[in-house]
Amino acid sequence: MSERRLHLQLGVGACVASGLLIFLAIPQWVAAPSNIKNIILSPLFWPYVLAGCTGVAGLGLIASGLRMPVIAHDRPTDPEEGPGALGRLLGMALIMVMTMYLLPRLGMVWTSMLCFALTAFLVKTRHPKLAVVCAVVIPLALYAFFAHVAGVAIPQGHFVRLP
């Protein structure tokens, strides 16, 4: 992506975000007592200032983008896309959602084992057997440290409980 296009995209995004904050999010989600005499001390003041600054930064990005030369080629620093990259990224998002869903039900150790194994196979590991061994050993070792050394109450889930 060229620097110009990047600035224009970010600028438009920042202006839209600023608008959403000022007209929708702040009135809806920031509570303020009705009897505040001084706006500067109101809980609304700081979010509005920051939303305004977001808009100003957005306009600045658009202005600087428009001043930049039009260059057709992409920058070489853009991350290279492997085959099926978007699908894998979606797969990773699903693994994260699954992790959040299973953590309280299966417990952290078993969920982490699944999470490790699925992620390793998602990135096409060349050591599948080692991946399975690590998927079992690493969560267990971390459980041992956090539960028995650090004294953290690691969630155990509803099924198999560890000592």
Place this chain on the structure above:
Amino acid sequence: MSFVDSLMAGLSLVANFESFLALAGGVAIGVIGGAIPGMSATMAVALTLPFTFAMQPITGILLLLGVYKGGIFGGSIPAILIKTPGTPASSATILDGYPMAEKGEAGRALGMALWASCTADLISNLALIVFAGWLASFALSFGPPEFFTLILFSLTIIAGVSGESLLRGALSAILGLLLATVGLDLVYGTNRFTFGDPNMMGGLNFIAVLIGLFAIPEVLAMVWHPTAHLGKARSLGNNWVSFADYKKSFRSIVRGSLIGVFLGSIPGIGAAPSAFLSYSEARRKSKDKANFGKGEVEGVAASEAGNNGVAGATLIPLLALGVPGDVITAIIIGAFMIHGLQPGPMMFILNVDLIYGLFIGLIVSSVCLFFIGSVAIKGFKYVADIPKRLLIPGVLVLCIYGVFAVNNNIFDVGVMFAMGWVGYAMMRWRIPAAPFLIAFILGPLLEDNFRQAMLMSGSDWKILFRGPITWFFWSVTAITIFAIIRMGVNATREGRRAAKDAG
């Protein structure tokens, strides 16, 4: 408390096996973390943080400082052996380090990197000991308006120099400040962006945000392109660094260390610019100018002294003012907070034993770095052989455990995942993450000091210009903005001229 009493109090805290083990272990973890391309000193510190919860404050903080120091040096190993900087700070080391490796002098380059790193580290630590106390005693006279202008200046400079563009840095900092408003209002206790969720009322967990921002994007980048190519590690060769090499480079090492100390003590500049500036100064002053870039040992010494000179100095604003100088010190501030400590001028009065304990530990860390670094240089090929596609799932699992352990709260794991995607989007759109994180940490302080100043003055904004300190910070903020805008305008002008010439 006299200096000797403070020193003795500090010594009583650190003069035990546990502290030295934490320090040595930290340096070892840092060197390994810094040496693995794709990991970084930042990620190593972030992933080590959860393991410090169960430790004594001094032990935990020494462990993290060890990781920090080790990580900065560790980055130079892959920079020299496989032309891949383990940390951005080691980018300048490639310029002469890799050509030396190609000539069969990798061992000599790595040896010089280690000697220069240890020397610069020691100078930087001494600077911290000398200046931090003085700055803290000066900062005791700061009130809310002074702190407000100081934090504003810090955020300006961090936003300005962290990335390639002031505007993208500024946007990043503003988004960080916005995220910091989540939770209960500081004065009235009303809800701000909590969406009716009680988990949000205390604000977003800092550790979840930082791990999400700095570790998860690496996982997602790996998922996006799993076959990230690794260069082939070169052999160390038979040449080792000699005392004559060290003597020849000594002036460059000291100069680089002082550059590192100066730039490190300014919040936000960091190790990479310091390394490049030190390198260019060494080249400018060298008798062997022509050899730079072709495998000159003095170039390696200068760049390593530049980046390691920053390591102790970044702790000056952290300890004396409570302002993190870079991302790693922002993580270390989290360790202080977890243990119920608030870095800043008052810490030099309330926790003087801890401060002096840290100073003693830091001096020892330079010695640890020398011995552990020597071993790490020889053992790098084992580190390089770690399959990255097994390391990344391991990092993910470690993140899950670490973030959960902070508050025993699964919600924080969700925050980490969400921030991971935010961090990945920032990476793709080339928005620097450092201003975001530092603004997220400093946001409540900035707002708090602003509102306190307004309460003090009955909402008269003139209080923000009440004395020489506030005027000084307003002036340097204005100068910084002007300088960065001017650089940006010049760069755009150059780009347009180049495009016109090309087309």
